Amino acid sequence: MITKMEDKKVKAQLLEIYNLLFSKYGDQHWWPANTKFEVIVGALLTQFISWKNVVKAIDNIKASNLLDVHKLHECDIELLKELIRPAGFFNRKASILKSVMTFLVEEYEGDLDKMFLTSLDVIREKLLKVKGIGPETADSILLYAGMKEIFVVDAYTMRIFTRLGLLKGDEKYHQVQEFFMKYLPKDVDLYNQYHALIVKLGSDCCHSKKPKCDKCSLQDLCQHQAL
Ligand code: SF4
Structure with missing residues (x-):
């Protein structure tokens, strides 16, 4: 069972990751479409x-x-x-x-x-x-x-957050979604930007076979780095 103390730690970690990614990559302007x-x-x-x-x-x-x-x-x-x-x-x-x-x-x-x-x-x-x-x-x-309050999960989310040590890696889609929606503030703009930044990191550095950890802004937080 996750204690209140651990709850606070996970919330802080998710926001720290977001801030590091936003500082590196900036506003992703998603979704790239006119309508x-x-x-x-x-x-x-x-x-x-x-x-x-x-x-x-x-x-x-x-x-x-x-x-x-x-x-x-x-x-x-x-x-x-x-x-x-x-x-x-x-x-x-x-x-x-x-x-x-x-x-x-x-x-x-x-x-x-x-x-x-x-x-x-x-x-x-x-x-x-x-x-x-x-x-x-x-x-x-x-x-x-629709600008609805729902967090999008994809393969990059699974890979990155497993490597970071926040997921085990065998969770189902809905479990990962519940994890983010439990610990992040309920905010459509945050959900929008967070998923876009995860995709950016996944395509830029956190590749499945050879991640480019030396250029990743999350390397100090990442358990995969220690392997
Ligand atoms: S440090 Fe490496 S494994 Fe960890 S999130 Fe960054 S690119 Fe992925």
Whole structure:
């Protein structure tokens, strides 16, 4: 059982990590998109692929004047596959995009403001029932498009916080999410920036095979350093 004293220590550690990352990398300006709908499309396309390829796919959709929930809902799926080909897994992703558009149109008449007026728990449960949407994608949509108070967990979060010694490494998604949401202040802007900074550190230094610990601003806190 974690004592009150340890509780305080974990809270302080999480904020210290945040401050070190923010000092090094600054505001990440997430999510890189102009509209809520663009956030949703980006969150669906970014699975298993680097962001630069997602940008190419979104640019193709924009160039075809299809970055709109009703237009994507109605557009031919073969055309959609071609447009999103740069984002990889285009058969699967086109099918997921179509499922999500159908969900948005049928549940909310394509009105994202209407969707995000619904409570966090209700939308999350509905999103998780849509084909191809897992917790990380649902939470990215809720936090970055809906400004909802939910912490996003990804593979970088697991790797970095296990190496730091704050996770064991075998936790499930919801357990890691509960950990952050228990110890961090409830603050949408903090959740937004914290996840973005974790992704930045993961892509910059904390690689799976050979982490670049010598350039990491968390090296004094990290247990992996001592191995
Ligand atoms: S010190 Fe190394 S292992 Fe630890 S978080 Fe930084 S890059 Fe990752």
